[in-house]
Amino acid sequence: MSTRGFDAGRAAYYTLNGAILVFLLAPIAIVAVFAVNPTPYISFPPVGVTLRWFDKFFATEDFMVSLWLSLRVAVVVLLLSMMIGGACALALVRGRLPGARILTAFFMSPLMLPAILTGLALFQVFQLAEVGRPVWGLIVGHTLVAVPYVLRTTLAVLANFDMRIEEAAASLGASQTRVFFEITLPLIRPGIIAGGIFAFIVSFDQFPISLFLVPPKGETLPVVLFNYMKFDLDGAIAAASMVSILLALSVVLLLERVIGLKAYVKL
Amino acid sequence: MASVADTLSPALPPQRRLRPAISPVAWLAGPALLLFVVFFVLPFGVMALLSLLSGNPVQNPNVYPTTRHYARFLGDELYYDALWATLRIGLITTFFSLLIGYPLAHWMARMKSRLGHALLLMAVIAPMLTGIVVRTFAWMTILQDKGVINTTLAALGLIDGPLPLMYNEFGTIVALVHIYVPFMVLTLTGVIGRIDERLEQAARNLGASRLRAFAEVTLPLSLPGILAGSLLVFALAISAYVTPFLMGGTNVLTLPMLIYQQVSASFNLGFAGALGVILLAVSLVVVIAYNHVLARFSGQEGLT
Numbered sequence: 001m002s003t004r005g006f007d008a009g010r011a012a013y014y015t016l017n018g019a020i021l022v023f024l025l026a027p028i029a030i031v032a033v034f035a036v037n038p039t040p041y042i043s044f045p046p047v048g049v050t051l052r053w054f055d056k057f058f059a060t061e062d063f064m065v066s067l068w069l070s071l072r073v074a075v076v077v078l079l080l081s082m083m084i085g086g087a088c089a090l091a092l093v094r095g096r097l098p099g100a101r102i103l104t105a106f107f108m109s110p111l112m113l114p115a116i117l118t119g120l121a122l123f124q125v126f127q128l129a130e131v132g133r134p135v136w137g138l139i140v141g142h143t144l145v146a147v148p149y150v151l152r153t154t155l156a157v158l159a160n161f162d163m164r165i166e167e168a169a170a171s172l173g174a175s176q177t178r179v180f181f182e183i184t185l186p187l188i189r190p191g192i193i194a195g196g197i198f199a200f201i202v203s204f205d206q207f208p209i210s211l212f213l214v215p216p217k218g219e220t221l222p223v224v225l226f227n228y229m230k231f232d233l234d235g236a237i238a239a240a241s242m243v244s245i246l247l248a249l250s251v252v253l254l255l256e257r258v259i260g261l262k263a264y265v266k267l
Numbered sequence: 268m269a270s271v272a273d274t275l276s277p278a279l280p281p282q283r284r285l286r287p288a289i290s291p292v293a294w295l296a297g298p299a300l301l302l303f304v305v306f307f308v309l310p311f312g313v314m315a316l317l318s319l320l321s322g323n324p325v326q327n328p329n330v331y332p333t334t335r336h337y338a339r340f341l342g343d344e345l346y347y348d349a350l351w352a353t354l355r356i357g358l359i360t361t362f363f364s365l366l367i368g369y370p371l372a373h374w375m376a377r378m379k380s381r382l383g384h385a386l387l388l389m390a391v392i393a394p395m396l397t398g399i400v401v402r403t404f405a406w407m408t409i410l411q412d413k414g415v416i417n418t419t420l421a422a423l424g425l426i427d428g429p430l431p432l433m434y435n436e437f438g439t440i441v442a443l444v445h446i447y448v449p450f451m452v453l454t455l456t457g458v459i460g461r462i463d464e465r466l467e468q469a470a471r472n473l474g475a476s477r478l479r480a481f482a483e484v485t486l487p488l489s490l491p492g493i494l495a496g497s498l499l500v501f502a503l504a505i506s507a508y509v510t511p512f513l514m515g516g517t518n519v520l521t522l523p524m525l526i527y528q529q530v531s532a533s534f535n536l537g538f539a540g541a542l543g544v545i546l547l548a549v550s551l552v553v554v555i556a557y558n559h560v561l562a563r564f565s566g567q568e569g570l571t
Contacts, residue, residue, distance in 0.1 A: 017374045020367050027405035042408045044418040088299035095293030112554045114506025116523045117543050121310030128325050140306050205398030208508050222400045241401040248396035
């Protein structure tokens, strides 16, 4: 690019982009401000710094029970979606399946079809089957929307996979099982793990499916927060938000370390 | 389809017809297929079925097929308005997501520094990884009567009373744009990144201003990304529930809100199903168009 003194066009370009970045990030920063602002209701400008909202969050049983449930569900969803999604990605790339492309679109579709409908449809089936609202139903619902993430990251890794490494191992006398465990699996592992981390976050933050599938008194954290926000907007919500934001941020850093964020550019 | 394709392109390479046998690896798709058939396809089928029945077929043996749920939708202006509000909010959200997402995506795609690129990517992905409820809460603290904007403007003496920034469509759309812009940016970045920068350079060497080179070279070449990103954001925005509910208050009623209302308050599974089918139909059209656009313009990558 040119390096001529002041350039109004470039200045406008960077100003615009700076403003967009502020729009993107300022709301998150503002939540952090309210999480430590001592006034009983959300008010601006902040008047001080306190940790009482974090105390309230961690001392409120409803919040803690739901946080614990959300974390447990997210861990199970992480494991399930890594296994199901990872295996499925291998099958789609290596299985020589007819219509593999359509199948891929099919498995990715929970990301694009309204999640609220996935929740509604599962709710209706559980109603007809008279199973109520079991936790496994919630896990199944979350896994449906988590599998596409694992699928995407694993497919991205498989796309750059040099199959000759496997052929070399096989020609050197390795059995099929050994090739799989010593070559294939280690090479696609970063994709599966990165997808799993995404799956964890997706499940932890999941709202529309949970809304239909959680029983009263057995709600996940986002649903509890939502119900709380209908009536009350105080710092406890901000503190709860900070806890989940910090969780998400640490996950982003973890992701960057495991596989690099580039794998997500393509949606 | 197959016969038409055969007659139209007789020169199809032979290996396309002689598919190699399915490999045993294909069985690995089994668990995913089972999960999706039992808990995705079947439930949507049940939803469609319930929308055409007079009641719950398990509890009541005397249910009969009916189109009354759809008739109810068509016969009441309230539902018609809700559908229109859903589409309108979706369209406006998509438009502003594009307006805001494009410059950022362009910057990111043209960013030479690896560190800068990684930081931008993080700035885009971090909000995505923050839950919808949390992000809606953030906008409530900003836009409510005693929120950041109104108190700041009042303190500066610029306004006498609070501006109506929330509990209306405006607030809903602002929050929705914030929530869905990252999807737009990521889709656009991929497409803009694949445009050869030298094309724009060539236009400039031939005397075009930077703006004109962008408008006549880069912008048209990024159309597939614009289309795909817009379809994606639209599909997501029309299914939003939390944000219209909390930001719109009683002044906004969208299809997803109606659907949950039918389940939680009226317990009318049939009508909820009918509303679901209508929303699904709109989404399916959008999703199919999205896949079509991506598959057509970027080869294999549309589906992953």
